[in-house]
Each structure stands twice: as C-alpha cells, then as structure tokens.
Amino acid sequence: MREKKLHLKNVMKSFGGRKVVDIPELTIGTHGIEGLIGPNGAGKTTLINLITHRLKMDYGQILYYANGNEIDISNKSIDEIARLGMVRTNQVIQDFQSLTIRDSLLLSLAAPAYENFYNIFSERKLRKTVEQEIERYLEYFHFENPDGHALSAGEKKLLDIIRCLALKPQVLLMDEPTCGLPQDLIDLFIDLIKRKTVEEDMTILIVEHDLDLIWGVSENVYFMAEGEILIQGPPDEVRRNETVVEKYMGEGIA
Amino acid sequence: MGQILSGYYVYMLSILVVYIALATILHAQFGLTGIANFGLSAIWGFGMYTSALLIVKLNFPFVPAVILATVLTGAVSMGIGRIILDLDSQSVLVGTLAFLAIIETLVISEKWLTNGVMGIGPVNYPFDIGTYSQFVYFLILLIFTMALMYYARKLESSPPGRLFLSIQDNEPLSQSLGKPTFRRKLFFFAFTSALAGFFGALAAPTYKFLFPKYMGPAITFTLWIALILGARKRIFGGLVGILATIGLFDVILESVVPIPSRYAGILYNSKYFLYGLTLILVLMFRPSGILGEKAKSLNIANTGKIHKMEG
Amino acid sequence: MSFAMFLKSTFVIGLLESAPLMLAAVGFTLIYRLNGFINIGYAENATLGAYLAVTLNAILGWNFYIAIIPAALFSGVLSVLTYLIVFRPAMKRGVGPTEMIILSVGVSFFLRYGISLIWGSRLYNFNLGKTDYLSLFGIGITNTQLICLGLALVVAFGLYAFIYKTKMGETMRALADNEELAMISGINPVKVSVVVWFLSGLAGGLAGVFTGVFTWVNTGLGWHMILVILLVAIIGRVGDVRGALIAGAGVGIITTAVTLVTQPAYGVVTLLVIFIVILKIRKVRA
Numbered sequence: 001m002r003e004k005k006l007h008l009k010n011v012m013k014s015f016g017g018r019k020v021v022d023i024p025e026l027t028i029g030t031h032g033i034e035g036l037i038g039p040n041g042a043g044k045t046t047l048i049n050l051i052t053h054r055l056k057m058d059y060g061q062i063l064y065y066a067n068g069n070e071i072d073i074s075n076k077s078i079d080e081i082a083r084l085g086m087v088r089t090n091q092v093i094q095d096f097q098s099l100t101i102r103d104s105l106l107l108s109l110a111a112p113a114y115e116n117f118y119n120i121f122s123e124r125k126l127r128k129t130v131e132q133e134i135e136r137y138l139e140y141f142h143f144e145n146p147d148g149h150a151l152s153a154g155e156k157k158l159l160d161i162i163r164c165l166a167l168k169p170q171v172l173l174m175d176e177p178t179c180g181l182p183q184d185l186i187d188l189f190i191d192l193i194k195r196k197t198v199e200e201d202m203t204i205l206i207v208e209h210d211l212d213l214i215w216g217v218s219e220n221v222y223f224m225a226e227g228e229i230l231i232q233g234p235p236d237e238v239r240r241n242e243t244v245v246e247k248y249m250g251e252g253i254a
Numbered sequence: 255m256g257q258i259l260s261g262y263y264v265y266m267l268s269i270l271v272v273y274i275a276l277a278t279i280l281h282a283q284f285g286l287t288g289i290a291n292f293g294l295s296a297i298w299g300f301g302m303y304t305s306a307l308l309i310v311k312l313n314f315p316f317v318p319a320v321i322l323a324t325v326l327t328g329a330v331s332m333g334i335g336r337i338i339l340d341l342d343s344q345s346v347l348v349g350t351l352a353f354l355a356i357i358e359t360l361v362i363s364e365k366w367l368t369n370g371v372m373g374i375g376p377v378n379y380p381f382d383i384g385t386y387s388q389f390v391y392f393l394i395l396l397i398f399t400m401a402l403m404y405y406a407r408k409l410e411s412s413p414p415g416r417l418f419l420s421i422q423d424n425e426p427l428s429q430s431l432g433k434p435t436f437r438r439k440l441f442f443f444a445f446t447s448a449l450a451g452f453f454g455a456l457a458a459p460t461y462k463f464l465f466p467k468y469m470g471p472a473i474t475f476t477l478w479i480a481l482i483l484g485a486r487k488r489i490f491g492g493l494v495g496i497l498a499t500i501g502l503f504d505v506i507l508e509s510v511v512p513i514p515s516r517y518a519g520i521l522y523n524s525k526y527f528l529y530g531l532t533l534i535l536v537l538m539f540r541p542s543g544i545l546g547e548k549a550k551s552l553n554i555a556n557t558g559k560i561h562k563m564e565g
Numbered sequence: 566m567s568f569a570m571f572l573k574s575t576f577v578i579g580l581l582e583s584a585p586l587m588l589a590a591v592g593f594t595l596i597y598r599l600n601g602f603i604n605i606g607y608a609e610n611a612t613l614g615a616y617l618a619v620t621l622n623a624i625l626g627w628n629f630y631i632a633i634i635p636a637a638l639f640s641g642v643l644s645v646l647t648y649l650i651v652f653r654p655a656m657k658r659g660v661g662p663t664e665m666i667i668l669s670v671g672v673s674f675f676l677r678y679g680i681s682l683i684w685g686s687r688l689y690n691f692n693l694g695k696t697d698y699l700s701l702f703g704i705g706i707t708n709t710q711l712i713c714l715g716l717a718l719v720v721a722f723g724l725y726a727f728i729y730k731t732k733m734g735e736t737m738r739a740l741a742d743n744e745e746l747a748m749i750s751g752i753n754p755v756k757v758s759v760v761v762w763f764l765s766g767l768a769g770g771l772a773g774v775f776t777g778v779f780t781w782v783n784t785g786l787g788w789h790m791i792l793v794i795l796l797v798a799i800i801g802r803v804g805d806v807r808g809a810l811i812a813g814a815g816v817g818i819i820t821t822a823v824t825l826v827t828q829p830a831y832g833v834v835t836l837l838v839i840f841i842v843i844l845k846i847r848k849v850r851a
Contacts (some may be wrong), residue, residue, distance in 0.1 A: 053432065082432035096423040099416065107420055108431055110413045115433070117442045120408035121417075163431060265630040290663050337841065340711040343604060345844050348795060352837045357790055359837075361829030442654065459792060508850025537668045538655050 004065055005171045005203045006051070011060030012044075013050055013227075020046050021057075022227045028205055029065070029171065031219035031223050033236070037205045038224035038249050044207045045091055048173050050069070051198025052088050066170055072223035074086040085170035087176055091207070101146045104159055105134045119207045137162050141188060143192055153180045161189065165196065174206045178213060190217055222250070245250070261388075266505045267512065268392045270461045274502055275399040275453045277480050277492025278406055279446050285486035286415065288422030289345055289443055292372035292474055293334070293350035294450055296357040299469025301327040301451025303361065303368060320455040321367050327451025332444040339439050343500050354474060361466045368466070376465035385555050395456060402449065406489045418442065470524075476500065479529045485543030494544055569768040574848025575822045581710055584717035584816020585775035589790060590797040591721050592661040595728075597704025597798060599741045599761045599821070600656065602665040606647055606672030607769055607789030607794070610697050613639040614633040615777035616626045616680060629693050629778075633716075644766020645759050647672055653758070673788070681784045689782040705849070713775045720771055723808060724764060729807075737761055799847065 005124040006028040021043045036044050049055040052060060052078060064073045066085055073081050083134055096104060109130040114122045127131060138146045150156040157180050164172060172193075177184045194217065196202045208214050214221060214235065221238040223231040225248070231241050238244055276298055283289040305323035308314040319369070326375050328552040338349045368374060379387045409415040429435050440555075458464060467473075476499060484495025493506050503525045536543065589611060596604050618636035621627040650664040655668055697708040728734035740747040740757050748754060773786055793816065816836060824832040 054426070054430075077429070077433055078426065079429040081433050082430055083434075087432070088430060091425075094424060094427045096420045097422050097425065098419045103416055106413070107416050107428075110417070112434075114413040115417045115438065117409075117414050117438075117445050120405060120412045125414045127411050167432060277836055282840065290667075337845065340842060341848050344666060345848065347663060347666055348603065349797075349841055349844050352840050356834055356837045357832050359833050363828065475674065478667065478670070519686060520682065523678045523686075525678075526674050527678035529684060530671045530676070530678060533671030534668060534675060535669065537660060537664055538651070538658065541664065548711075556640065 002030055002032070002201070002203070006065070007063040007113035008051070008128045009061045009063070011047075011050060011062065012058050012131060013046060013055065014058055020227050021050060023060075023229055024048070026222075026229060029203040033204045033218050034203075035191065035214035035218035035221040036205055036224060037209070037211065037214055037221060037238075037244075037248065041225045043227040044224055045175055047225075048175055048205075048207065049087055050175065051084065052081055060070075064171075080250070082169075086166050086173070087169040087171070088173040089157075089164050089175060091179070093153055094160060095156045099148055100148055101138070101143055101155075101159055102134065104135065104150075104163055104165055106130065108163040109133065110162070133166070137166065140192070141185065142215050147202055154182065154185065158185060158189075163170060165192070168200060169202060172204045174204060176207055176209065178208065180208055186213070205238065211239070258318045263389045264453055267405035268388075268395050268457075270363050270496065270501055270505060271392070271395045271399050272453055272457045272460070273404050273477070273480070273496045274493050275395075276450060277477050277496050278399075278489065279450050279453075279486070280477050280481050281486060281489060281492050281541055282406055282409070283430055283443065284484070285481065285488070285491065286345065286410070286422065287439060287442060288425075289439065290347040291350045291443075291447075292347050292471075292478070293354035293357070293441065294447075294477055295325060295471070296354040296360075296469040298450045298454040298457075299361070299464075299466075300330060300443040301505030302458050302461075303374070303454075303470060304451070305455030306374050309366070309458075309542055310379055312331065316459075320326050323455040324448050324452040324487065327454070328390070328448030330442050331447030331451075334351045335443040335447075339443060351471070351474075352489065354469070354471060358469050358471075361469065362517060363484055366544060368492055371466055373463050373465040373495045377458040377459075377462060381422075391459060398456065403489060403493075410489065414438075416444075432437050454528055468528070476511050476529065482541075483541075483549075485545030487542065487547055488545040491543055491545055498544070499532075571825060574825060575818055576705070579818035579821035580814060581706065581714050581817075582779070582821060583712045583813050583815075584721075584770040585779075586773070586790070586793060586797060586817055586847075587770050587810050587813030588652065588717045588721045589772035589826055590813045591724050591740065592765040592772065593794050594798045595724070595761050595765040595768070599758060600652070601738060602662050603669065603795065604652070604672075605666060605669040606761070607644075607669075607765070609673055609676035610640045610644055610766045610769030610787065610792035611773030611776065611790060612677060612680060612784060612787035613643055613773070616684055617772035618682075618753075618774045619691055619777060619782045623689055623692045626692075628711075629691055633771065636774060636832060637767050641763040641767035643676075644762045647676075648691065648758060648762040653755075660721045673791075677784055677788060681742045684784070686772055689777075691717075691778050691782070693778070708779060713778055715773050720768060721813075724768060725807065725810060727764075732770045733757075733760070740818075793836060793838075796836055799840065800843050831835070832840025 004027045004172065008026040008028075009022055011021060011023045011026075035048075038044055046055065047143070050057045053073070056163075060074065061072060062074050064071045064081075064084060064086065071084065073086075076084070096107070099107065106126065110126055113119075114126050135216065141162065143155070150159045157177065161174070161177055178189065181189065190213070193202075193204055197204060206214065206218070218235055221232065221235050222229050223238055223241070223244050231238055231244055233241075276294060280291065280294055283291045283294070284489060289305060301323045304326050305319045308322060309318040310318065316406060334350070334353050338346055338353075341349060362370050364370075365372075378393050380391075381387065410419075417428070417433060420433070425435050462469070480499045481492050481493030482495070483498055484493065486489030503521075507521070540546075568813055589607075590609070593604070593607050596602075596607065606784065616633045617639055618629075621632035622629050651672055652665070655665065658667065673721065693707075693709050699706055699708055699711060728737060736747075737757055737760070738755055739750070740752055743784055744754060748787050769787075772790075777786060777792065797812045799818050800808070800816070819839070820832040820836060823835045
C-alpha cells in the first residue's frame with residue numbers, strides 16, 4: 001500500500017436539480033493503478049472535471065497529498081492543480097492546432113523559467129535539455145512525422161497522453177485513454193504506465209470502457225453509477241459483484 | 255538633398271514606420287496570443303500624451319519623458335489587463351473598446367490637463383542638426399521598429415511564443431498542463447502595450463502637435479484592418495497591411511498623385527469605405543490575410559538548418 | 566436646482582432620451598439572441614434610417630410622420646441584405662464569434678462611409694412643422710418628442726410582445742436556442758432569420774430617426790450609439806428582450822442624472838465603467 005494522494009469529502013454536483021456526482025468519501029492513491037468504470041452518464045468524467053476544477057463543485061472538499069503535505073485544492077485553479085502534480089488526459093480529443101507534435105512536447109517540458117516574455121533566446125537551451133527525453137517518447141510510440149501535426153484521432157489521443165506523462169505528475173487521471181487507439185499502441189501504453197507507477201511513484205486513475213484492460217492493469221477498481229461510487233475493490237471481486245454485472249456488464253465487454 | 259531628406263516624404267515615412275510598429279504589436283497581442291485588443295490606439299496615444307505633458311508642462315527632457323511615459327503606459331495596461339484578460343475573447347474586444355472610449359473621452363473633457371481638442375504641443379526633436387534632424391529621427395524610429403520586429407521574430411520560435419500560441423489555440427488545455435495562462439497573458443499584454451506607449455512617446459516629435467483623435471477608434475480600426483489584411487499570424491503581416499492601407503492611401507495617393515482639394519473629402523470617405531469593404535472581403539474569403547498562414551511546421555534542427563515540411 | 570427638480574428632470578429627460586435607446590437595444594438583442602454575435606454594423610441601420618427619413622422629410626418635403634414609414638422599412642431591408650450577403654455566408658464558412666464582430670465592424674465602416682459618399686458630411690435636421698411646447702411634470706418638452714417617445718415605446722413593447730406572445734416569436738426563440746432541433750421540427754432557419762433581421766433593422770432605423778429628431782442627423786449618429794446599445798444589451802443580459810427594455814430605461818436615467826450634476830463626458834464615462842463592471846459580473850455568473 002502506498003501513501004494516499006487524493007481524498008474527497010462530501011463532493012456533490014448537480015445540474016438542473018439532478019445530482020450528477022455524489023461522493024461522501026473517496027481516497028485515491030493507495031494503489032498504483034486504479035480503474036474507474038461505470039455505465040455512460042454515471043458521472044465519471046464529471047468527477048474528473050471536479051477534481052481538476054474544470055467544473056466547480058456545489059459542495060465538498062478535496063485534499064491533495066504531496067511531499068508529506070496536505071493541501072486543500074477545492075478552490076485552486078486548473079493550472080495550480082496541474083502544477084501541484086495532478087494532471088488529466090481528455091476524453092474528448094483536445095489539441096493545439098498550431099503546434100506540431102514536437103512543439104507540443106516542448107511546450108509540456110518547458111519549465112516556467114523558460115517561458116517569460118523576455119526569454120526569446122532560450123529555445124536552444126530548452127531543446128538541448130529535453131531533446132533526449134522527447135526522442136525517447138517519440139521513438140517509443142513510433143511517431144512517423146514528429147515535426148508534423150497529429151493527424152488521426154489516435155495520434156492526437158496519444159499526444160494528449162504523452163504531454164501529460166512528460167510532466168511527470170504525481171497523480172494522473174486518464175479519461176478513456178485508449179479509445180481510438182490500435183491494439184499495438186495500447187500494449188505499449190500499458191507497459192509504459194506500469195513502469196511509470198513503479199519508477200516514478202505515480203498514481204494513475206483510469207476511466208475506461210475496455211474492461212479487459214481494467215481487469216488486466218488495475219490493482220483496485222471503483223464502480224460508479226448514477227453519480228455514486230457503489231463498489232470498490234480488487235478487480236476479481238468487482239467483476240464478480242452482482243450489482244456491477246447487473247448494471248453494467250450487460251452493455252460492456254465483459 | 256535637404257529637400258528629399260526632410261519635409262513631407264520623411265514625415266509620411268516616419269508615420270508609416272510607427273504604424274508598422276503598432277501593427278506588429280497588435281500581431282503579437284492578437285495574432286500570436288489571441289488578445290483582441292481594440293484599444294491599442296488609446297494605449298499608444300496615452301504614451302504619446304503622457305510624454306508630451308511631461309515635456310510641455312513639466313519641462314522634462316526628452317529621454318526621461320519617454321521612459322516615464324512607457325512605464326506609466328505599462329502600469330495602466332497592467333490595470334486594464336488585470337480587469338479584462340480573464341474574460342472571453344468577445345468581451346476582451348468589447349471591453350478594450352470601452353477602455354478606449356473612456357480614455358479618449360477623458361482626454362477631450364479634461365481640458366485643464368490636455369487642452370481638449372485644441373491639442374498640446376509643441377514636442378520638438380530631442381536634438382537639432384538643422385535640416386537633417388527629421389531624417390535622422392526617422393532613422394531612429396526605423397531602428398526601433400526593426401528591433402521590435404526582431405523581437406517578434408525571435409519570440410515566435412521560442413518557448414514563450416509557443417506558450418502564447420497554445421493559449422490562443424486552447425487556453426484550458428494549456429492550463430491543464432500547468433501553465434499559468436492568465437499571469438503570462440497579463441505580463442505580455444502589459445509589456446507589449448508599454449511598447450506601444452513607447453512608440454507613442456517616440457512619435458510625438460514627428461506629429462509635433464498632438465490631438466485626441468490620435469487615440470480614437472479610427473486609428474484602432476485602421477490598425478486592425480491592416481493586420482487582418484496583411485496576415486494576423488505573420489510577423490510581417492502588420493507591415494504588409496500597413497503598406498497596403500496607409501502606405502497606399504495616405505502616402506502614395508495623397509502625396510504622389512495630386513488630387514484637387516475639393517476631392518479631399520471624397521478621398522477620405524472612399525478610403526474608409528474601401529477599408530470596410532476590404533475587411534469584409536478578407537474575412538470572408540481569405541481570413542488568414544495576404545501572407546496567409548505560416549508553412550505548417552518549421553523545424554530548426556540542432557544543426558541550425560531550417561527545414562520546412564509539409565509545405 | 567432643487568432635488569425635486571433634479572429627480573423630475575432625471576426621470577423625464579432620462580426616459581425621453583432612453584426611448585430610442587430602448588428600441589435600438591431591443592433590435593440589437595434580437596440578432597444577438599438569434600445568431601449569437603455582436604453586430605456592430607447595426608449602428609448603420611440607425612444612421613441609414615435617419616438619413617432616409619430626413620431626406621424624405623427635409624429635402625423632399627414629406628410630412629415627418631409619413632417619412633418615417635419607408636425609412637424604417639428600408640432599414641429593415643438593408644438589415645436583411647447584410648444578413649444574406651455577408652453574415653450568413655460568413656457564419657456558414659465557420660467564422661468564429663470574435664471574427665464576426667470584426668467583420669461587423671467592416672460592415673459598419675462600409676455602410677457609414679458609403680452614406681458619407683452619398684450624402685456628404687453636412688448635418689441635417691428634421692423639419693417638424695409646427696411645434697407645440699408641453700410640460701411634463703414641470704419639464705418642458707415638445708409635442709414631437711412626446712410622440713416619438715410614445716412611438717418608440719409602442720414599437721419596443723410591440724416587438725417584445727411579438728417575441729414572447731406570438732407563435733412566430735416562439736419559433737424564433739426555438740431557433741435561437743437550438744438550431745438543429747428547430748430544423749427537425751420543420752422550422753426554416755433562413756426564413757425565420759430573415760424576419761428577425763428585418764425587425765431588427767426596422768427597430769434600428771426607427772431608433773435612428775428618433776435620435777436624429779432630438780439632436781441632428783450626421784454620419785456618426787449610429788456609431789455614437791453603438792457602444793451604449795451594446796452596453797444596454799449586455800446589461801439587460803444579452804438575449805433577453807425584456808432586460809434590454811429595462812436596462813435602456815435605466816441607462817438613460819443614470820446618464821441624465823450624472824450629466825445634470827457634472828458634464829456629459831462623465832455621463833459617458835460612468836456608462837462605460839458600468840459596462841466593464843457588467844462584463845465582469847456576467848463572467849462570474851456564467
């Protein structure tokens with residue numbers, strides 16, 4: 001068991017009178033890779049949006065733990081939270097249309113000291129510092145044209161993931177990361193995140209509909225439906241749980 | 255020789271160069287970072303007036319007046335930015351326009367300070383070398399403008415430039431990578447606006463007498479039309495645009511082609527009429543401007559070679 | 566002046582001055598509600614309406630109240646033309662909302678300086694015939710002002726009623742809220758849009774006429790109004806015609822109050838400051 005990274009208390013969010021997220025208590029981070037599953041509309045993406053403050057919660061408190069400190073991130077901005085070490089990938093494809101793949105990674109890897117409006121001569125130094133790391137990522141995932149733009153949906157999704165990984169976060173929230181990726185890339189992806197959780201003490205929470213992946217890679221799984229976390233536990237227990245089978249696995253890939 | 259180097263031609267070239275600087279600043283704010291600043295002429299005019307007031311009313315020497323004016327412009331822009339920059343793009347556009355209107359209205363109404371529509375002056379050249387003063391001053395303006403364009407060029411292929419592009423393309427995504435986008439935008443806006451104020455202070459001797467209309471909407475819109483026409487995302491977009499508008503109309507048409515004065519009003523109205531038409535046509539049919547978008551990717555490899563891909 | 570006088574002046578004059586503004590704001594809001602962008606070119610609906618009316622009236626000698634009708638109708642037609650020729654094609658090309666505002670500035674310039682080319686730069690004044698002076702709560706106004714105020718309010722409220730109480734109005738709101746859904750329900754977006762833009766232009770043209778009656782007609786007429794129109798529309802929670810009416814009245818009253826106490830410039834500045842404050846508040850709420 002590891003140290004916990006994230007603690008949610010009484011987190012609630014409603015839209016138009018209807019509760020979309022209602023979580024009295026949730027602790028994330030005691031396992032390396034955790035899965036979050038549930039039917040469409042269960043509130044999984046909303047939950048991630050609330051944690052990263054892309055959405056404001058109606059009520060509740062979110063505590064973040066890093067370097068032995070407890071930080072209340074309930075009211076912190078999106079970028080503050082990311083700088084504290086919690087990063088998320090996007091379910092809906094997001095990209096920078098002016099930036100090439102390499103540019104995106106250079107953006108991710110640029111420390112704040114490089115990015116003041118007067119740092120117009122620091123490109124060379126930045127490239128020297130991060131060149132190797134970028135090459136490693138590019139090679140690992142076989143990007144054909146790193147100085148072009150991410151064209152296919154799969155490439156953009158992958159880029160989204162790599163941008164986040166490059167930040168070396170403490171907590172990585174991934175929202176349907178493999179949707180649209182070919183199997184060989186999915187395998188590479190799985191190997192990489194398994195390594196990262198060990199090497200860098202990263203905690204990963206994956207939202208997925210690909211249940212094979214979840215059972216295969218998670219040490220702990222949460223089942224969410226109608227805004228609430230109904231079941232949690234090791235994959236074997238969760239996949240056999242009656243409620244899960246009834247509410248969800250009928251639709252998904254069991 | 256003295257005739258070519260002074261007089262109307264140098265005057266127009268000086269004005270042209272200052273406008274090119276302003277359009278380049280607008281490129282940096284809007285084309286690069288996505289800040290739709292419709293108040294740029296007021297910021298420029300603020301720098302101009304502040305410097306002039308320091309010189310005319312408080313007898314400041316030229317250089318300290320310019321420096322102080324630049325700093326004050328930066329401070330005011332910081333204030334405007336702090337209020338405006340966390341809003342969406344349309345609100346920024348409309349909000350900066352409101353600030354422009356406030357500044358212009360106050361400059362006109364506070365006659366005790368600014369002389370209202372009567373204008374203030376004279377602001378003289380900081381040196382006197384006879385008939386060559388005007389030309390030498392033009393060279394100074396030219397050098398500063400070129401320095402500005404150099405800055406813009408380096409900025410584009412540097413980490414902050416990349417950051418600003420990311421803010422323009424997808425600010426929330428940039429934030430989720432940990433970038434403090436509001437702070438970065440704010441400082442960049444304050445800095446570039448301070449530069450606009452600097453060019454305003456610098457332009458004062460060329461105009462000699464300053465009037466509130468210099469900070470008015472007409473100038474702002476001319477800058478915008480020029481930038482959109484030229485190419486908002488290209489560093490030289492401002493230059494091309496200004497040459498095609500002010501260069502064409504105010505310089506060539508009015509000075510090289512002799513037009514009888516009774517047609518002056520018609521020329522003036524036709525100019526803006528065509529500007530409006532141009533803006534409509536460009537935004538509808540070639541929104542990226544004359545120079546278009548950049549070649550999709552520019553790879554400056556470790557060897558320093560520039561290697562264009564995907565044309 | 567006494568406080569009672571101040572209050573009365575503020576309300577009467579404020580309301581009088583804001584009547585055209587309310588009307589203009591309603592027309593402006595129609596477009597924003599329907600198409601979601603800020604149309605600066607709307608200013609020229611007002612200017613053109615005023616010019617047409619003044620041409621018929623002062624130059625051709627028509628009766629003022631009769632001249633208003635073709636002027637307003639033609640403003641409506643102009644509005645529709647800008648929609649069909651410029652704005653609709655632009656929207657279909659995927660021009661973003663910020664660029665649409667810039668585009669509308671282009672339209673504004675095109676129309677305003679086109680007007681200058683046709684009519685020149687002199688000021689025009691309406692020929693109102695015999696003027697009676699009346700007293701409203703102790704403040705002197707002319708019968709024309711009163712009638713114009715009345716007409717402006719009638720049209721403004723008429724539009725309001727049209728949008729909220731009729732079937733056509735309901736159709737427009739449905740289209741504004743969700744174009745896809747509306748189309749599936751069989752609503753023709755182009756036809757409905759044309760009606761909306763026509764009404765908007767009509768309102769703008771009339772507002773221009775009424776403004777020109779109280780002051781004079783020159784090419785800057787619409788342009789001087791547009792920021793205030795924008796302000797009123799945004800305060801009134803853009804998209805809500807009711808809000809535009811209330812805000813219009815409020816703005817007129819506040820401006821008058823400030824102007825009476827200090828000078829017109831400060832009235833303008835107050836408005837602009839309120840404008841910026843509202844922009845911020847709107848953001849927080851959104």
